[in-house]
Amino acid sequence: MKFVYTGIRVRDLKRSVEFYTKTMGMKEIRRGKMREGGIFVQFKSKNSEQELELNYYPPGKKYCEDYVEGSELDHLAFWCKNVRASYKKVLAGGATSAIEPWDEDRTTLAFVRDPDGVWIELIGRKVKQDQKKSKPAKQKG
Numbered sequence: 001m002k003f004v005y006t007g008i009r010v011r012d013l014k015r016s017v018e019f020y021t022k023t024m025g026m027k028e029i030r031r032g033k034m035r036e037g038g039i040f041v042q043f044k045s046k047n048s049e050q051e052l053e054l055n056y057y058p059p060g061k062k063y064c065e066d067y068v069e070g071s072e073l074d075h076l077a078f079w080c081k082n083v084r085a086s087y088k089k090v091l092a093g094g095a096t097s098a099i100e101p102w103d104e105d106r107t108t109l110a111f112v113r114d115p116d117g118v119w120i121e122l123i124g125r126k127v128k129q130d131q132k133k134s135k136p137a138k139q140k141g
Contacts, residue, residue: 001086005042005051007074007121011067013056017041026052035104037061053077075111075119083108083124095120 010016020026026043029051033039038057044050055074057064065071080086084101087110091097094115101110103126110122 001078001080001122003076004079004123005053005077007040007053007055007077008072009067009074010054010056010072013039013041013054016054016056020052020054034063036063038063073118075121077121077123080122080124082127083110083122084127086110086122086124087112090120090122 017028020043021028024045026045028041029044030042031040038055038061040056041054043052043054053074078086087097087101090112095112098111098113098119099109101108101122106126108124108126112120112122114120
């Protein structure tokens with residue numbers, strides 16, 4: 001697994017985007033909508049591999065919750081070659097399941113909680129399910 005970014009919850013997406021671009025000098029590199037209705041925006045600083053992801057969950061959507069001091073850290077994200085295999089590995093290593101693996105477009109995602117409850121996202125390209133290779137039938141003669 002490879003650590004790729006930190007996700008934080010924000011209350012006002014426009015205000016936060018402005019802060020991280022204008023004040024902190026970061027560049028927006030990606031933006032999208034989550035299947036459950038949230039919005040994410042990812043940033044990078046010049047000469048840094050680390051990314052920051054802002055997560056906004058509108059009121060009434062599945063992952064929206066009252067914003068409480070200390071809940072700003074949304075999750076840490078790790079890129080995996082095989083999310084389902086990594087999910088099993090981290091559960092065996094002491095993590096607990098938050099959201100079981102699922103496929104979204106060409107990506108597989110899952111969330112676990114570390115032993116202290118910090119959410120960790122496992123993300124990677126969707127891996128084709130192992131397909132049994134059919135053997136050609138033996139021909140007589």
